[in-house]
Amino acid sequence: MSRHRVRLRLAKEQEARFISHLDLARALERAVRRAGLPVALSEGFHPLPKLALGPPLALGATSQAEYLDLELRQPVPPQEVAARVGAALPPGIRVLAAGVPEPDARALMAECAAADYVVRVVPAGGEPEWDGPRAVADLLAGEAWVVTRPVKGGGERQVDIRPHLLGLKYLGPDGDGHRLAMRVRTGSAGGARPEEYLPALGRFARVEVERTEVWLLRNGQLTAPLPRGRG
Amino acid sequence: MDNLREVVLSEVLPRVKKPARYTGNELNAVHKPASAGLSVRVLLAFPDLYEVGMSHLGLKILYDLINRRTDAVAERVYAPDTDLEEELRKRRLPLFSLETTSPAASFDVFGFTLQYELSYPAVLNLLDLAGLPLRSVERAGPWPLVIAGGPCAYNPEPLAPFIDAFVIGEGEEVVGEILDLVKTAKADGCDKPALLARLAGVPGVYVPSLVEVEHHADGTVAGFRPAPGVTLPVQKRVVADLDKTPYPTAFIVPYTEVVHDRAMVEVFRGCTRGCRFCQAGAVYRPVRERGRRTVERLVDEVLARTGWEEVSLTSLSTGDYSCLEPLIQHLIRLHGPEGVAVSLPSLRVDSFSVRLAGQIQAVRKTGLTFAPEAGTQRLREVINKNVTEEDLLGAVTAAFEAGWSRVKLYFMIGLPTETDEDLQGIVDLAYKVLGAGRKRRPGRARVTVSASSFVPKAHTPFQWAPQVEREELRRRQKYLIDRLRDRAIEFQWHDVDLSFLEAVLARGDRRVGWALEEAFRRGAKLDSWSEHFSLERWEEAFAAAGIDPSWYANRPRARDERFPWEVVGAGLSRSYLWREWERARRGEQTPDCRDAPCHACGVCVQLKVHPQLAREEAAQVGPGQAEAGP
Structure with a gap:
């Protein structure tokens, strides 16, 4: 058929x-x-x-x-x-x-390799002088970022998710907060969620996450699921 | 109010489980702006979790009816789950409506549906979370008017201290009358006594504060003293013709999973099989079927507007619908190719029903449920459950032959006159069913036996009967546990303490209401969930209120005892109920009145309505003739 x-x-x-x-x-x-x-x-x-x-x-x-x-x-x-x-x-x-x-x-999930996010963070009270560009540079310069994840069936384990962070940029202030852009690996070979990196950047009272694109791996290239310019 | 919405969305909901239960923006939810000049704002409350409340048809009907009006709006609220309640209390935020996140207390009418007695603590908790005093007398102003309806309103007395007015019977017509009255009362600047006096004049509305109850020294009811102008009993409201009664088709489609996540089309209301334990069968009389073409049109509309993958044909006993088979065949032909399944809420115990079940796709071949209710023919005759062992074995044999491997059997224990012989009858039936299954599905056949404990209900022939004492119920459960030992039989039973409490509330009076309040003060909230239920809390509450719960649950009633619930009426005459109670004890059956002469239950005469069957319409309406819409 x-x-x-x-x-x-x-x-x-x-x-x-x-x-x-x-x-x-x-x-x-x-x-x-x-x-x-x-x-x-x-x-x-x-x-x-x-x-x-x-x-x-x-x-x-x-x-x-x-x-x-x-x-x-x-x-x-x-x-x-x-x-x-x-x-x-x-x-x-x-x-x-x-x-x-x-x-x-193939199926979307099978080809999906990365996703882009814009994250709006509002620094927690007592940290008005949060230095976004500096925090971003520090995380990018670091070798590892280890997080604790729950394991199915109980317990937890430590995972270094620094390799899954494919891109991170400080976009600028936004109202009472700041905006960041992130590209994070996703898919069957392992990946991370954008919120998992935030503790490496500071303490935040509020976080708003928006996904802006996902990327498929086709012929070794990150490719948008639909041709651009049609939206 | 906008501020409340902002706080709820940004601070509260991110911290609770399944927040999509509380956002109020499901498909087909109705949002009317506060600026729309609405005269009457109604908050419809189901005193249990969203998953349960969203599965209930009655509130969907009222929501639709009220929102059809341009001068009124209905919004929803359900019992918050424990995590949301904690967040609300911690932040001192009020209970809010789902649609517009408005404080519950800001509505003109706060209306509860009462589907089961164990939801009563949740009613009090919702009032409390709304920031309202629990007792009607302590709410000085007229608004919000706190009203309640639904099957449990047929014994309103345990909730009488808390509810301003009860609506008895079917809501379709009376809700409009109440809204009109509220609209006028608001315009007149009515105070609460004046509002309640006006409400008491609406047929079907019972205002407990306008009726004094007098008691004998032994605690039984001596009489009712109604305020001037109040006539007792308040008889139920009933709609005469379902085909002419509006029915919702733009059902709200939940995002999260709910208990019954499917379209529902009510094919008829009422049931005249006359099972003597069944309150629904008593209070929803007479039988009124929707015409087959009306049902077909409603199914088309509800599927088009919701996209649901399953439609259930609901009623108290859908197997009795006059034109069920042609209806189902039509629906499967029309909607099957879209992947839509048709389902029935329950099956009659006969092979006809099994054949139908085989035609509909919704029933997975994993399980079919039948309800013989009692284990011996003698006891089935006592309860007027017109099912024989032959019917049951025929039905399960047909089921196993058609490929089902699991059969579930519903029984009750503690029915009037039950002996160990009847319990042994349950055991024997279970093994006979298993035997029939093993012959046809060797190695695969499984039988689930579920035995609930009988709770006598108001306005039924068994309203005179005592509930069997708790210790004895436990012994009977153990009798079954000890004998249903085969690995292929699973036995399920109910918590005796919950059934006991249900019995106290079901036939309680206003003093039981005081105990209810005491139990709430001690933490009772979601008692229909066994993990939240605590008997000790209730025992303390009964002691504090100075009442003996077993006086309500376990006491046999004399023929001439007046009952607290007789302030309201379901149209059934007391002499009919007593006659049925006597026939029960003599083991005499009473046939369904649709196939037999009238038993003079009193409903049709009292309420000026008549049974209405779709087969009569089929005889009158020839093929191709258009059917009048509502």
Whole structure:
């Protein structure tokens, strides 16, 4: 059977930031059903629409780069899919762009290698003189950044996540806080979440994380999931 | 108010589990701006966690009805989970509505649904979290008006000290009358006594502060003294024709998982099978079926507006719906290809139902549930559960043959007249079912036996019956535990103390309300969750209130004893209930009135309504004829 795939880029905004990854997947399934698209169904007793999401986003974070792959039973132009799904989405979720993945593309999760974030931090009380550029330079100059992670089934272990930090930049002050840009490795070969680096940078009263892009590894190159300039 | 929303979103919700339960922006949630000139703002409360409350149909119906009005808004609130409650109390923040994060106390009406007695502590906790005094008399101003409805309102007395007004029966019509009254009362600047007096004039509304209860020296009710203009009993409200009654289709679709995460279309209301233990079967009479075409249209609409992958055809006994089979076949043909499953909340004990279950995809081949309720034919005749052993074995055999390997059987222990022979009957039935399964599904067949403890309920023929003493219930549980020992049989039973407390509240009076308040002061909140329940707390509370709980739970009642719940009526005559109680003790069955002469239960005459079956409509409406919408 020929597969008709469409890839959507979605925004998850403030209103939707408390929806967990699994809950988002279910909400999207339902939105696609409301949109009345001819989505392919999985086999079995409980057929589910064939949808695939990119890497999970932390609860509470917003995103400009949630990707959704849909498999359709018959071809529908991506712009039409975007319009119909867009009209059916719950509050706080929007379609930003639509396209067709490369014919040889594997599942989003399998190809995903890195993600970009903008993080807004508000320094904790008593540290008004937080020196952002300095903190960034110190973390980048350091050899290791070891964090403690819980282990499935109880216990915890130490992990050096410094190698997973692919980029870090101080963007500048923003209201009562500051903005940072981060590129972090993600995917099956290991990765990290942006919040895990923050204790290396200072003490913060408030943190707002927004994902701005995810990157696929294709032919040894970091590639955007959809061609740029369509959003 | 905006400030509260900001604090909740940025400070509180990031610190609690599953915050999407509290954001109030699920698909189809209704947001009306404060500037919309709304005359009446209603907060609908379900006194249990979001997961439970979001699965409940009644509040969805009221939410839809109220929000259809341009002059009113309904928002929601559920019992906060323990972590959210802690954050709210620590920061001295009030309970807030989900949709607009408004303080609960800022609403005009704060309305609770009462689905089970063990949610009563949560009712008090919600009032307390709202910053309101618990007792109605201590809330001097008229707003928010605290009202309550739902099946437990058929014995309103334990909550009478706390609730300003109870709404008895079906809400569809009376809610509009109450909103109109509230709107006028607000415009008139009514004080609380005047507001309550006006409310007491609405049929179906019971205002406990306008009724004094007199007691005999032995504690039983001597009589009711209503204020001038108040007529007792307050009879329930009932809608005559479901096809002409609005039904929601833009259901709120939760983000997080809830107990029943599916579309619900109510195919009928009421049940006249006449099981003598069943309060729902008594108080929701008469049977009124929706027409098949109305149901089909509602299913189409609700699926289109929610995108749910499953639709449940709900009622007290969906297997009895007159045109169930053609309806299901139509729905599967139409919606199956989209991956939508049809499900039934329960199955009748017969092979017809098993065949239907085989047609619908929603029932996984892992388990089918049947409710024979009692272990012997004699006891099933006592409770008027019209199921034979032959029916049950036929049904489970059909199920095992159709590929199911797991069967669940629901029983009650402690039913009136039960002896060890009846308990042995449960054991024997379980093994016979397992035997039928092993023949057809060798090595795979499993039987789950669930036995709850019987709780006598108001307005049922068993309202005169004592609950079996706790020690004896435990002995009966042990009898079953000791004999249901096969590895292929799983036995589940209920906490006896919870069933005892349920029995006290179910037939309690206003003094039980004092004990409820004492229990709340000692920390009772989410008592329907066994991990939050503590019997010691309640024992202290009963002692502090000076009442003996077993007087309420375990005492046999005399024929002429007046009951606290007789301030309200479900339309059933006392003589019918007593007749049924006598027939029960003689082991005489009473057939379903849809196939038999009228048993004069009193409902149709008292409430001027009639049973309504879709098969009659099928006979009247020829094929291709359009059906009138609501």
